[in-house]
Amino acid sequence: MGISTRLTGAFGLEHPILSAPMAVAAGGWLAAAVSSAGGLGLVGGAYVDRDWIAAELDEAGDTPVGCGFITWALERSPDVLDLVLERRPRAVMLSFGDPRPLGARVRDAGVPLICQVNSRPDALLALEAGADVVVAQGAEAGGHGAHHRSTLTLVPELADLLADRSPDTLLCAAGGIADGRGLAAALMLGADGVLIGSRLWATTEAKVPTGLHDAALAADGDATTLSRALDIARGLPWPDRFSCRVLRNRFSETWDGREAELRDAGHTVGEDWKRAFVAGDPDASNTIVGEAVGLIHGVQPAADVIERIVAEATTLLGAHGTAASALRETDRGVDG
């Protein structure tokens, strides 16, 4: 049983599923588990901690995994990209920033380039960067994003754009996808696959403290909010365009809207947040998940999660797996 798309063909996958390179949570264990289950796992290079990344790539061992970075953070430590490229990752993913300069180095190394985008102008930059895969991230996604466009409208609009400008570039949907319904819907919208965050965050292999997992399992999809407080508290220079989707909690309610005061509070609040995050305190740090949290009711091994998603999507799409290919025939000139 499987769902064949251009993505599975290009990367030799069983399933058209990438795991989001989530900071901290997506270590080598999770990435390798996703790849072993037939998807493509991405280590969360995120804020570019060289030693952490090296250790997590070691943890993945011989299982082919990729690595994702926050573009503006990688620009501050570009040598870490060399370290990663030397290890021949299955792909490098760049998110949140202009992917062209660093993307060129990825492509020069012969490594597939995945660019996450949040808008049509972002997608045009990704094409200039030579992206092999464009990931269209909608506002429902957990963690950082531009939160201006939804997955449901961004994916088909970018499918049309790619069909027109760069038909060989693959497209994945990200944000709000946590089960087979979401995977099937994404394929209907014109995606070649999906990138899944929150649902794979809620797995045995994700590096997530129990307290944060428990907070997510108790939440419904209305429980998230967009926050900047955790970034300001930690002194992370996120561009204004991006905020972070988290479960609304004591920390977000205390500090959101008081950003100037938070800046003045100096490192204390950030240090307290970091300690609470490591300890899994869902009130004094943040549970970083998307709106799809309302579809997540248990923490299971990643392989079980992926198997269930694919089985459900296969049923929905019909047993013959033809939907995605039919899609490619109709995703141009839809209107007009």
Next chain:
Amino acid sequence: MGISTRLTGAFGLEHPILSAPMAVAAGGWLAAAVSSAGGLGLVGGAYVDRDWIAAELDEAGDTPVGCGFITWALERSPDVLDLVLERRPRAVMLSFGDPRPLGARVRDAGVPLICQVNSRPDALLALEAGADVVVAQGAEAGGHGAHHRSTLTLVPELADLLADRSPDTLLCAAGGIADGRGLAAALMLGADGVLIGSRLWATTEAKVPTGLHDAALAADGDATTLSRALDIARGLPWPDRFSCRVLRNRFSETWDGREAELRDAGHTVGEDWKRAFVAGDPDASNTIVGEAVGLIHGVQPAADVIERIVAEATTLLGAHGTAASALRETDRGVDG
């Protein structure tokens, strides 16, 4: 060719498509055109102008159409509901407010009740009101909404809720759906049908001035913003929870963020806005469309739009139209 779902069965439709009861734009001509094309058209009762509603229902003639209201506005003129119910509409839709008191009168009249909701608590109120159809409206929708949840996550979460609490209640997806890809995706997510706004706003039969249509055709999906200025200028007492998705323009950029000043400016700004809106001035009023505007490239007759949407969705779902029924077998217990 058609897509059979529980919605088409319950209402005797050819296609699982409702038209949004858009203020001003959705008159009797559009509603009747949608119903004649095999969907269910809804007149935009909106702010409850008795004479306008009566004239538009007359315009629809013998074609069966429904009527939609803004709940808090109908509460101020509840006698207009009697006028509408006496005409035996195909359905009454209530949006933006507690549907229980007015919904009881709709049900007592033997008229199907459709409740649009923006969250899980809203859906629970709709069930208490005895809704026959729950419309899950995501943040990508044009015009008013709570803009807190996306269609992609709200629909499956409410599908699970309904399966658990009220399995005979039908579910429609609204927000971001403008082509066959969106319809097919919505059915994958667990909806029994869709409610379409912007795409049917861009039709020959919609009461929309050319200037606003032209502005929409020139826009991409990144071009919208959430605004309160038009409501404040017009003195409309929208609850704080709701804002209006419009094309970002001179009016929104001038006034959003200056709400107190706008209130002080009194009626002048509102009167100017109204004149500009009637004249189709896209800079001095607002073009009220959703993120799906990036998928709309022409103004056509409603029947052509619906035919194309259904044809595309049918191709995507496979020729046999079995996807929706397969869906109903798997939309419970997806996770956990």
